[in-house]
């Protein structure tokens with residue numbers, strides 16, 4: 001008998017080709033994104049951050065933060081994905097992990113073509129873990145600008161495969177795993193930043209309009225007391241802190257970014273990011289100060305460091 005629409009069908013799923021998408025942005029988008037992750041929020045003349053939102057000292061271009069890459073992939077994903085052979089409830093979806101490779105610094109405006117593919121699916125019993133890879137090419141030159149791998153944790157969508165041999169598919173190298181071991185020693189440096197009560201309302205204007213981050217009723221139905229902060233907003237705060245504290249304010253120093261969202265953040269909470277240097281890798285962990293709770297951890301690979309660190 002042929003499987004019905006609601007049944008798991010790995011052959012159908014793995015053979016499915018996701019459509020190419022397009023993403024065009026300009027300097028206004030770059031600046032709105034930076035404001036959404038707290039640039040100049042604590043100090044409107046912050047000499048490290050003004051360049052992300054304004055033509056500081058007459059600079060020609062507003063400078064894009066490396067985490068702007070995460071927006072490029074999201075355009076095609078935030079409404080959820082229709083995947084033949086696999087069903088899930090998009091209202092129970094949580095962002096679990098995010099991985100970015102940046103191949104060259106971001107222009108402050110561009111038109112891009114996204115090639116999207118399924119990178120992984122795992123049955124974890126109580127949940128399914130779905131991974132989508134997006135490679136973004138500059139229209140015209142065809143140059144590859146960045147790659148995003150979005151991992152989503154689909155609550156309630158597990159248990160779809162044989163429980164003695166749960167389904168597990170990954171098409172990328174295991175050394176790109178995102179779990180990090182937090183060093184036991186004191187961090188090299190620590191950065192504290194308060195998010196605003198309106199943080200998610202501002203961040204959503206960059207393109208992730210999921211009402212989980214803005215609508216109290218939708219948040220309650222998803223199991224939260226109030227709207228939660230976008231995972232990529234928290235990631236943006238953490239990486240901006242690393243650029244300021246370790247990369248001496250140079251956003252082009254960042255090559256690779258990884259992050260695992262460990263717990264939910266509520267807008268208005270204070271983020272404390274601890275950073276450790278291991279060669280050309282910064283290991284980091286972000287905690288919510290008010291609850292002393294780790295909410296994000298990961299690493300950033302950087303291109304080089306000045307010897308004064």
Ligand SMILES: CCCCCCC/C=C/C(=O)SCCNC(=O)CCNC(=O)[C@H](O)C(C)(C)COP(=O)(O)OP(=O)(O)OC[C@H]1O[C@@H](n2cnc3c(N)ncnc32)[C@H](O)[C@@H]1OP(=O)(O)O
Pocket residue numbers: 074077078080081093094095096097124129132150151152153210228229230231232260261262263264265
């Ligand atoms: C296609 C759609 C694209 C979507 C676009 C993006 C939409 C954006 C949404 C958001 O921004 S949501 C807000 C940001 N995210 C969060 O706030 C999530 C924070 N994290 C959590 O709440 C929890 O970590 C969790 C994800 C609910 C998991 O916790 P839980 O206690 O249920 O898991 P465990 O029992 O510890 O582990 C089970 C299993 O899953 C693996 N795992 C655990 N956490 C993660 C994770 N964050 N990412 C990926 N995988 C995770 C864990 O290793 C276990 O596997 P095994 O070890 O058993 O193999």
